[in-house]
Amino acid sequence: MKSYEIVVIGGGPAGLAAAIEAKSNGAKDILVVERDRELGGILQQCIHNGFGLHVFKEELTGPEYAERFIEGLKQQGIEYKLDTMVLDITDHKQVSMINPEDGFLQVQAKAVVLAMGCRERTRGAINIPGSRASGIFTAGTAQRFVNMEGYMVGKDVVILGSGDIGLIMARRMTLEGAKVHAVVELLPFSGGLTRNIVQCLEDFNIPLLLSHTVTNIVGKDRVKEIQIAEVDENRRPIPGTERSFKCDTLLLSVGLIPENELSKSAGIRLDGITGGPVVNESMETSIEGIFACGNVVHVHDLVDWVTEESRRAGKNAARYVQNQLVQGVKTITTKPGQGVRYVVPHYIRPENIEDKLNLMMRVDNVYHGARLVIKEDDRVIKSIKKAHLAPGEMESIKLTKQELETIAGKEITIALEIEEAKE
Amino acid sequence: MSKTVEMICISCPMGCKMAIETITNGVTRYKVSGNKCPRGEQYGVKEMTNPTRMVTSTVKMKNGHLNRLPVRTSDAIPKYKISECMAVLKAVEVEGPVKVGDVIINNLLGLEIDIIATRSM
Numbered sequence: 062m063k064s065y066e067i068v069v070i071g072g073g074p075a076g077l078a079a080a081i082e083a084k085s086n087g088a089k090d091i092l093v094v095e096r097d098r099e100l101g102g103i104l105q106q107c108i109h110n111g112f113g114l115h116v117f118k119e120e121l122t123g124p125e126y127a128e129r130f131i132e133g134l135k136q137q138g139i140e141y142k143l144d145t146m147v148l149d150i151t152d153h154k155q156v157s158m159i160n161p162e163d164g165f166l167q168v169q170a171k172a173v174v175l176a177m178g179c180r181e182r183t184r185g186a187i188n189i190p191g192s193r194a195s196g197i198f199t200a201g202t203a204q205r206f207v208n209m210e211g212y213m214v215g216k217d218v219v220i221l222g223s224g225d226i227g228l229i230m231a232r233r234m235t236l237e238g239a240k241v242h243a244v245v246e247l248l249p250f251s252g253g254l255t256r257n258i259v260q261c262l263e264d265f266n267i268p269l270l271l272s273h274t275v276t277n278i279v280g281k282d283r284v285k286e287i288q289i290a291e292v293d294e295n296r297r298p299i300p301g302t303e304r305s306f307k308c309d310t311l312l313l314s315v316g317l318i319p320e321n322e323l324s325k326s327a328g329i330r331l332d333g334i335t336g337g338p339v340v341n342e343s344m345e346t347s348i349e350g351i352f353a354c355g356n357v358v359h360v361h362d363l364v365d366w367v368t369e370e371s372r373r374a375g376k377n378a379a380r381y382v383q384n385q386l387v388q389g390v391k392t393i394t395t396k397p398g399q400g401v402r403y404v405v406p407h408y409i410r411p412e413n414i415e416d417k418l419n420l421m422m423r424v425d426n427v428y429h430g431a432r433l434v435i436k437e438d439d440r441v442i443k444s445i446k447k448a449h450l451a452p453g454e455m456e457s458i459k460l461t462k463q464e465l466e467t468i469a470g471k472e473i474t475i476a477l478e479i480e481e482a483k484e
Numbered sequence: 485m486s487k488t489v490e491m492i493c494i495s496c497p498m499g500c501k502m503a504i505e506t507i508t509n510g511v512t513r514y515k516v517s518g519n520k521c522p523r524g525e526q527y528g529v530k531e532m533t534n535p536t537r538m539v540t541s542t543v544k545m546k547n548g549h550l551n552r553l554p555v556r557t558s559d560a561i562p563k564y565k566i567s568e569c570m571a572v573l574k575a576v577e578v579e580g581p582v583k584v585g586d587v588i589i590n591n592l593l594g595l596e597i598d599i600i601a602t603r604s605m
């Protein structure tokens with residue numbers, strides 16, 4: 062069986078950044094495995110701009126951002142396999158894969174980096190009643206069809222879900238000549254960035270219907286009509302508020318789920334809230350030597366954060382294979398408190414921190430004028446004023462090595478303290 | 485005479501709700517309120533006088549592994565030119581190989597802005 066120091070599963074921005082960073086930190090033979098026909102992951106279909114403001118200090122499109130990392134990988138001479146699907150990993154880090162050229166192949170790795178990204182929630186996952194007509198797509202699938210294959214998915218469109226992908230697709234379909242009747246959102250606020258609501262909806266006079274949902278899909282072969290209604294605070298349709306749009310297409314932008322079939326079969330512990338592996342400061346999962354980064358751990362809205370986190374995973378995988386990562390030392394748990402849904406990483410071993418650590422988190426509602434406070438019992442370690450917080454925007458707090466060293470116990474809490482009333 | 489328009493500043497994630505008052509009293513002036521910083525005022529006045537946007541789209545690709553090549557404007561163009569820009573892009577078909585950054589259309593609509601490729605293919 063062929064062996065590698067590090068096998069990276071997934072060739073999106075997470076896998077690419079991890080592989081490049083591992084190589085720069087002394088790892089020798091690295092293999093990147095990608096099931097698609099090219100590297101770059103989901104970025105290849107995200108042709109709009111807004112990527113790279115933190116990492117490159119300039120505003121790039123998805124493909125431009127991806128190409129910089131693909132070039133980096135090639136320059137470093139890192140081996141990669143395309144059209145290759147990983148089928149299984151064991152807790153002993155044996156990786157099984159399949160492709161048209163080699164057939165079935167098994168390799169032994171010293172360390173594994175999971176970078177499989179996420180997949181979109183589909184209609185089944187949220188149970189919309191109505192017919193099973195064609196013309197219903199997830200927004201990401203439509204994005205791929207339109208931007209890469211040049212196939213227009215419909216002419217008259219309703220979009221369910223106001224996350225960034227839904228907003229971006231509302232503009233994209235309009236520019237390509239479709240009529241987008243409305244973006245329908247179940248919650249009283251949009252999960253997308255305000256700048257996308259302005260640039261993608263308001264610029265084109267596309268209505269955003271908050272606290273609304275799709276109640277029925279009509280049509281036998283193809284979608285003919287979408288019925289919607291306003292919902293009450295329990296998210297149940299309010300009788301008498303029904304209306305309908307004649308249209309041929311429904312796009313669903315109803316959330317992303319980390320892609321963790323492989324992690325589950327390897328026996329890696331998952332977090333019920335993020336849907337991704339529980340990780341420590343080095344982005345190492347519950348199995349020693351198996352690391353994870355990017356959307357497979359938690360869904361990111363900015364690829365720049367994916368890069369930061371993945372570089373950390375790659376670097377630590379390299380440290381692991383060189384026996385530089387300290388195992389079985391003091392561990393601190395990061396616990397989400399009031400207003401905070403989750404915190405990544407879940408565990409911190411201060412000995413492995415060189416100078417600082419970024420804690421990433423999401424809040425559970427829209428807040429103005431609040432503080433994110435990190436505490437050990439009643440002692441405040443850090444408190445940061447936040448003028449604006451929203452579930453759609455990931456927050457991060459930097460903890461220095463000095464701050465981490467002041468923690469005597471086994472647990473810190475990250476919670477929201479509200480200064481003004483919630484909006 | 486004065487007229488007020490409401491808008492949200494998109495220069496940063498704060499998303500301030502602003503009101504822009506147009507004062508036409510011989511010369512046209514704009515009074516911006518609700519912004520929490522000077523960038524909001526700048527944005528508000530620009531939105532009133534010459535709103536611009538980056539355009540990202542695709543053009544047909546003849547001999548690539550994909551049917552479409554992603555492109556963008558080299559800089560933001562006036563908002564009212566977006567649909568003209570899309571019409572120009574629709575008529576374009578590119579033959580590979582293309583490198584990221586290659587100019588696909590020179591001086592789009594006489595705006596002194598180019599259409600450039602956003603990936604190699």
Ligand SMILES: Cc1cc2nc3c(=O)[nH]c(=O)nc-3n(C[C@H](O)[C@H](O)[C@H](O)COP(=O)(O)OP(=O)(O)OC[C@H]3O[C@@H](n4cnc5c(N)ncnc54)[C@H](O)[C@@H]3O)c2cc1C
Nearest residue numbers: 071073074075096102103147177178201355356362363364
């Ligand atoms: C439809 C969509 C649109 C998005 N739009 C934006 C946006 O506009 N702006 C933004 O900043 N972020 C956007 N995101 C978030 C974006 O996904 C992340 O910023 C970033 O791409 C995540 O990188 P990743 O490498 O973790 O995942 P991905 O880019 O998804 O890469 C994962 C890779 O792993 C491969 N893979 C998975 N399983 C296997 C397997 N078993 N074997 C081999 N290979 C495998 C996949 O083929 C894929 O190439 C979007 C996400 C989606 C799903």
Ligand code: SF4
Nearest residue numbers: 493496499500521524
């Ligand atoms: S006015 Fe200033 S603070 Fe308010 S959204 Fe604009 S840039 Fe941000």
